[in-house]
Amino acid sequence: MLIGRQSWQFANRPVIESWASSGGPFEAEGNLAADFDILHDDLWMGQDSYEKAHRHLLEEAINSALQKVNLSKEDMHFMLAGDLINQITPSSFAARTMQIPYFGLFGACSTSMEGLALASFIVNYQGAKKTITGASSHNSAVEKQFRYPTEYGGQKPPTAQWTVTGAGAAVVTDNPDKSGKPVTTSATIGKVVDMGLSDPFNMGGAMAPAAADTIISHFKDLNIEPSYYDLIVTGDLGRIGQETTYELLHQSGLNITRNQFQDCGLLIYKDDQPVQSGGSGAGCSASVLYGHLLNQMKKGVYNRILVVATGALLSPLSFQQKESIPCIAHAVSIEMN
């Protein structure tokens, strides 16, 4: 049901039945290694191109999520997935393997929550009984497209972020047995915000206003206070974006505490890993939510969380043509039933 200007409330509380994540060697050395279902010690992952490895990551996350609840891909009515590569080929090619009716999404790094919001909406209104949604990114494949060759010795500024090699997938169902399971209760769809920043090595700074806009709209639409949530977690704002968003939220009068406000891009790596301002990429929020965060919810650490995935909607062409970076953020509220 539409609530407020841009939010949905899911009265039937779609269940996140199972979730899984896969990651690469750099994530295996990170903070959340224990929460990944599959970790690779090689970036190629037994494939002959990084793009194939990228697709492989998503397939593994999906298969792993299905196996956990003994479901097969034939049980899935729809699959919603996306990534950062041109024409989202890794996701579409994974959908070819899966043979599940498929929606290809592009919301840059906000794809994970765009997918979860739409999957919940479809399930909530009996458009499907079971859906699977996911997002992924592969450091080498994404850097190749957006930046320089991976082995090129260019110096990255301290504002830059490290693209996560990882995928996350979740099975969203209309299962009436919701006890002890995480359910999605509402979602806020963001609008595109552009504050005129044009430095592709400072995505956090560009995305912060979009994140703040969506979070403010969420609380306004649902007419709740930030204290409703145990945790408000952003997708990949990194150090600069997170600080900036925090200040913007306080300026708007939202009373969010520092501990309550975290970022997947800062959770995933250790402090001594050379990632400059933190992790980024479509797989960042997906692998952290569909691994660490939902595991924590299951353990009872958090009861209600708001996940806000942020995306920078630029292309290598648009920034070479000196265009600024338009950004977006989508939020989904997840609660333990």
Added chain:
Amino acid sequence: MGDKKKQKLTPEQQQYQQLEQKHELKRPVVKNCIKAFLVGGTICLIGQAITYFYIYFFNFTEQTAGNPTVATMIFISMLLTGFGIYDHIGQFAGAGSAVPVTGFGNSVISAAIEHRTEGFVLGVGGNMFKLAGTVILFGVFSAFIVALVKTLLTMMGVL
């Protein structure tokens, strides 16, 4: 950011960018310069040692030792790029490892490695010079302009 660019921004955008600037991490310029000086200097020192090596052990003179030295430096750069070391040196040294000929080698070789999966013709051949090509183009063009100026000055009897 230039004033011209700033004028195009709305007041809201300007206000936000001021706020964002407070949180932005700045490049440590002085530290980067020192690191670039030291690493760049070390690379040149190695180059100089190789030049002497060719002069003392082979029949090269100071004028002719340049070519084999450059070839050797690029070969070393190629190995370091291929083994995934040069990008780490680059992150530490910045311009120190980008400006010498090894940096030029790295930009060609990294692009060649990157596009190997698209085949030899369209992948390696088509992309090898995507970073270095611009250096070659404007290098040759500036050399042409300098040569033209010198020729004209010589013809006019100034030089």
